[in-house]
Amino acid sequence: MHIHIPDGVLPIWLWVLGYIVSIILVAFAIRKVRGQERKGILAAVMVAVMLVVQSVPLGVPYHINLSALTGIILGPWWSIIAILVTNAVEASFGHGGVTIIGLNTMVVWSEALMGYYLFAVIQKVVGKSRIRFPLAAGFSALVALMFSAFFVVGIVAVSGIEPAQALGSHEQSLPGGVAQISPGVFMILVLPMAIAGALIESLITGLLVAYVVRVKPSLVSSGD
Amino acid sequence: MSLSAIYLVDYYANSLDSPMHRASVTVKMISTIMALGSIILNKSLLSLVLQLFLIIGFQTISKLSIKRLLLWAIYPTFFGVLFALSQVQYSIELSIQTILRALDAALLMLLLINTTQDAEIIPLIGKFSRTISNLAFFSYRSFFLFIDESEKRLTAFRVRGGLMGSLGTKMRNIGELVGLLFVSYMESGEKVYDAVKTRGYRGMFSTEIVAGREMTKDDYAPILLALFSVVILVAGIVG
Numbered sequence: 001m002h003i004h005i006p007d008g009v010l011p012i013w014l015w016v017l018g019y020i021v022s023i024i025l026v027a028f029a030i031r032k033v034r035g036q037e038r039k040g041i042l043a044a045v046m047v048a049v050m051l052v053v054q055s056v057p058l059g060v061p062y063h064i065n066l067s068a069l070t071g072i073i074l075g076p077w078w079s080i081i082a083i084l085v086t087n088a089v090e091a092s093f094g095h096g097g098v099t100i101i102g103l104n105t106m107v108v109w110s111e112a113l114m115g116y117y118l119f120a121v122i123q124k125v126v127g128k129s130r131i132r133f134p135l136a137a138g139f140s141a142l143v144a145l146m147f148s149a150f151f152v153v154g155i156v157a158v159s160g161i162e163p164a165q166a167l168g169s170h171e172q173s174l175p176g177g178v179a180q181i182s183p184g185v186f187m188i189l190v191l192p193m194a195i196a197g198a199l200i201e202s203l204i205t206g207l208l209v210a211y212v213v214r215v216k217p218s219l220v221s222s223g224d
Numbered sequence: 225m226s227l228s229a230i231y232l233v234d235y236y237a238n239s240l241d242s243p244m245h246r247a248s249v250t251v252k253m254i255s256t257i258m259a260l261g262s263i264i265l266n267k268s269l270l271s272l273v274l275q276l277f278l279i280i281g282f283q284t285i286s287k288l289s290i291k292r293l294l295l296w297a298i299y300p301t302f303f304g305v306l307f308a309l310s311q312v313q314y315s316i317e318l319s320i321q322t323i324l325r326a327l328d329a330a331l332l333m334l335l336l337i338n339t340t341q342d343a344e345i346i347p348l349i350g351k352f353s354r355t356i357s358n359l360a361f362f363s364y365r366s367f368f369l370f371i372d373e374s375e376k377r378l379t380a381f382r383v384r385g386g387l388m389g390s391l392g393t394k395m396r397n398i399g400e401l402v403g404l405l406f407v408s409y410m411e412s413g414e415k416v417y418d419a420v421k422t423r424g425y426r427g428m429f430s431t432e433i434v435a436g437r438e439m440t441k442d443d444y445a446p447i448l449l450a451l452f453s454v455v456i457l458v459a460g461i462v463g
Contacts, residue, residue: 051367211402
């Protein structure tokens with residue numbers, strides 16, 4: 001899941017807060033990854049992979065990110081740095097607003113973080129095997145993507161995007177406050193696409209992990 | 225924006241010559257931030273239209289294809305249209321503003337990226353974090369290698385009959401191809417790492433900006449862009 005809100009729509013305090021939180025997290029992550037050069041190269045590869053898969057047109061306004069897979073392969077700290085770079089590159093190409101890079105980093109990282117920890121927990125519970133690996137990865141991706149869909153709805157709800165405010169008008173003449181975009185309506189609009197997208201992405205994640213486990217298993221366990 | 229379009233962006237940034245291309249990357253970044261701020265804060269329809277013409281004007285000066293850039297800006301603008309549709313019942317003007325703001329911001333970012341080489345942007349990032357600048361450097365270059373690799377393997381896949389057979393066979397073959405590509409990306413990344421390590425890489429590339437660069441007359445191009453953007457914003461507020 002990736003927020004595609006254009007610049008100038010979200011309230012300034014929200015996207016500034018998104019930047020502040022992301023910068024703090026990334027600064028912490030940079031300290032944590034010090035000395036892990038080899039994984040840094042993997043992170044660069046994952047950035048390129050995310051950019052490639054995001055460029056693949058699916059015919060609907062949805063694209064896969066492979067963020068849960070990124071979390072599984074890179075672990076939580078390299079993944080947030082990789083996601084920040086991916087979002088910044090995307091925004092510089094006009095894909096997604098520049099103002100929402102911080103919020104998008106948090107949203108996509110939530111998928112990577114949840115994917116990484118769920119995958120680790122499932123492995124501990126059910127054990128490691130060539131069949132269980134892809135199932136665990138696919139399931140982790142599905143749960144992580146569904147979680148991030150609610151995260152996005154939460155951001156829109158918190159933003160309280162109101163046309164009258166966006167217009168710069170202080171009039172309160174809009175009927176019964178209905179000008180505010182209802183989070184419920186937004187969820188109804190977004191969730192079907194999010195579920196469909198999450199199913200596709202979790203399937204791809206599972207299939208990719210199945211292949212990787214078969215030919216290069218060290219890659220999947222590198223997130224440990 | 226398709227994969228091949230990114231090649232074109234790289235070509236525009238590296239091969240074209242204009243005052244915007246020659247201007248200092250620092251000045252361009254600061255000017256872009258100022259112009260973007262003006263777009264975000266702009267609440268006047270006329271001002272946003274003027275802003276659009278200003279950016280298109282600078283794209284023309286930069287010898288960029290306006291048609292192509294407008295085409296690339298469709299994707300981000302599409303999401304502006306979605307928001308605009310949710311606002312149209314309250315105000316048509318607000319809806320048009322949302323679309324224009326999305327279009328202006330996308331075209332502005334495309335102006336920056338099409339006139340600035342990655343080799344200029346990455347050292348600037350390195351002033352804040354070398355980890356991020358190194359990651360951006362490796363990723364950006366890897367991206368082009370991967371596209372080449374993907375195209376080669378896709379051609380081989382087609383020639384060898386990867387798309388023949390039943391639907392199940394095709395799906396399995398495509399799945400294997402995607403997996404193969406993924407692993408080959410990872411392996412090429414590791415090869416790059418081993419190659420740079422043998423040449424002395426210990427986690428950091430030198431990403432220093434050439435210090436003490438004097439301002440040139442080319443730097444006035446992005447400064448003018450920022451200045452006009454602020455003037456348009458102020459005129460919109462006052463008017």
